Amino acid sequence: MTNEVILLDFWPSMFGMRTRIALREKGVEFEYREEDLRNKSPLLLQMNPIHKKIPVLIHNGKPVNESIIQVQYIDEVWSHKSPILPSDPYQRAQARFWADFIDKKMYDAQRKVWATKGEEQETGKKDFIEILKTLESELGDKPYFAGDDFGYVDIALIGFSTWFPAYEKFGNFSVEQECPKLTAWVKKCLQRESVAKSLPEPEKVTEFVSMLRTKFVAE
């Protein structure tokens, strides 16, 4: 069976990064198509009519939407190598719990760090650091979230690290000082080819976030 895999994505998306990494972990060749989010392609609107959001994974013409669902789909279709979720049901549930925690908590909190000011920003920053510390405590002294092997929670979280310098710049704090173990984990993840190839330069992300901030916040 031939596999035609297309990914509709936007380079600074921490959600798109998940799917890129999962595909590369499995050694799946794919066509990356950059979307202009101010002028979404007809294909994006056709393939994700409900949310109209990237990333969209199109496998042999059929769409899979929502990054964390794409990662599970990729793990199930290309199950012959590099398992992403653990095989034990309890460990799978734990991995799903932490990916869900990231999805429920991180995005809104991080957004407040760079897209607001004053009291709202201070509260957002406090919340965001608390979330990072909760994740740091879950990581503990393990090399990766599930233990010795890179996997689901690592994939769910690592994309946010490209935004860390922007959070530090606009939130005026140091992720490394607050969360040294998480910082070491980021460095370890970046040694993997699947991650290194899928993540943009943090400097480019910071430029992009600065541009967004100018739009959203009148200083």
Place this chain on the structure above:
Amino acid sequence: MTNEVILLDFWPSMFGMRTRIALREKGVEFEYREEDLRNKSPLLLQMNPIHKKIPVLIHNGKPVNESIIQVQYIDEVWSHKSPILPSDPYQRAQARFWADFIDKKMYDAQRKVWATKGEEQETGKKDFIEILKTLESELGDKPYFAGDDFGYVDIALIGFSTWFPAYEKFGNFSVEQECPKLTAWVKKCLQRESVAKSLPEPEKVTEFVSMLRTKFVAE
């Protein structure tokens, strides 16, 4: 291996209902423990320190949190009968997409129907009916969301039906008129023992919601 299964739950919770149904679909005996959410038990706080929310599934002393993760866990541990998720990866991704849609959209919208008034309530009601119509359109003429077999999306959604009369009372609309196919689907689901045993009387839910509304809304 003995299986000790405890469910910390609260009777009107549409999320708790998911886990009750999944356990009963699998024929798993479990101890149901009602929580007082104004005075949460030490066990709840110990078993779900991150969210401090019900339902909590405790299997042989170990907690699994978040209802949709519990349903997947139950499906994976008791995999010998009544599959909840389809076996095909693409159909699994579709089922996960719709359960995620329900989780992202339904709760906040339904809350506005009964816990607000005026313009906020009107917007909430409009959004809520649109969400129901999207689900009705996905269901189409199939008996269940995945086709002929009761499964994951049915379990994710059916608990909300016990709240429908409350939405109708306070939102002043008819679910049956707006969504006749969804209404027929509710009736079909209720014929299953796993569902009938797990859902409270809608009249009791309406009383409970009326009490909550008195607290939240000064009419």
